Amino acid sequence: MPNMVQLDAIDRAIVLELQKESRLSYAEIGARVGLSAAAVHERVKKLERKGVIEAYRIQVNPKAIGLQVTAYIAVRLQNDATCADVAPTFGDFPEVEECHSAAGDIDVLLKARTATPEDLERLLYRIKRVPGVSRTTSTVVLSTQFENRPLIPVEPE
Amino acid sequence: MPNMVQLDAIDRAIVLELQKESRLSYAEIGARVGLSAAAVHERVKKLERKGVIEAYRIQVNPKAIGLQVTAYIAVRLQNDATCADVAPTFGDFPEVEECHSAAGDIDVLLKARTATPEDLERLLYRIKRVPGVSRTTSTVVLSTQFENRPLIPVEPE
DNA sequence: CGTCTAGCTGAACCATGTTCGGCATTCTAC
DNA sequence: GTAGAATGCCGAACATGGTTCAGCTAGACG
Secondary structure (H helix, E strand, O other), rough: OOOOOOHHHHHHHHHHHHHHHOOOOOOHHHHOOOOOHHHHHHHHHHHHHHEEEEEEEEEHHHHHOOOOOOEEEEEEEOOOOHHHHHHHHHHHEEEEEEEEEEEEOOOOOEEEEEEEEEHHHHHHHHOOOOOEEEEEEEEEEEEEEEEOOOOOOOOOO | OOOOOOOOOOHHHHHHHHHHHOOOOHHHHHHHHHHOOHHHHHHHHHHHHOOOEEEEEEEOOHHOOOOEEEEEEEEEEOOOOOOOHHHHHOOOOOOOEEEEEEOOOEEEEEEEEOOOOHHHHHHHHHOOOOOEEEEEEEEEEEEEEEEEOOOOOOOOO
């Protein structure tokens, strides 16, 4: 399988713990998984090098920084356009948080956040004007039950 | 506005930097925003207390840990069921990363990741059997252009 | 058997997080 | 105005945790 990295049970436990709380000290993680701090340190650096750990980030509350509106925008493209054509332009809109190519009667799926419904309206207008875009269908989020849950590493059979 | 926190330009810069790289030292952030390490430290702690910074996390590559398939699952509920009713059950499925209540001809929107298409099929079957669920429509992600982009804090008018 | 490698440990060292006293500025209330 | 309080900043001191290292052990391989 492409990109797949072989992780043992301890690596999986480390990845899980760091997803929940990346500020844990190596000593603390070591205590939880049964290793010394130095050994945990070595494994974490290896996970970074292998591309399992892509970045260290903070999770911010969107509402607290003024982003009250979340929406998913399904985009249908014209037949001669591809997701790779339009994605760079969508990347220029800072409101767009995610951009996927999708299967089904949708070609591109975006996740966007704006301060107000009016800002979402303006964003949609700009998206519709991107060359290659045929039609958009938006789904506005009313409330979020949960988000950003840790991914559970798959254990090899 | 509910949950809204007043942030000045320096707070917004700090939040932005930490979203990109939460391992930056306070001294380094201070150099970028024009403050001492101690002052940055104080602001960050305040941002945590106010709920702007919700958690420190790592971003993992889903494919590297064996999660090859990403899908959005639109759920239609029966008339007597609400998102709050079914969300706890969806929360029991570790494959489900997000759960939102939505407006439009969809009631609940889920984001899920599985190792294989067969695992997605099994997950869908379990979701369909959750009491209150009427119908599901899945959109499988073919490729991801970008994801997890930093949120830009809104500046007050 | 001997050698090589991978992975672990504890100890030492160094960078960074954290706390603190003091100073400057602003705000409030008289 | 002005006294007093509050806020936010600084540099310095201290404590914690990240990082490096030498050495040990176990397993793989000839």
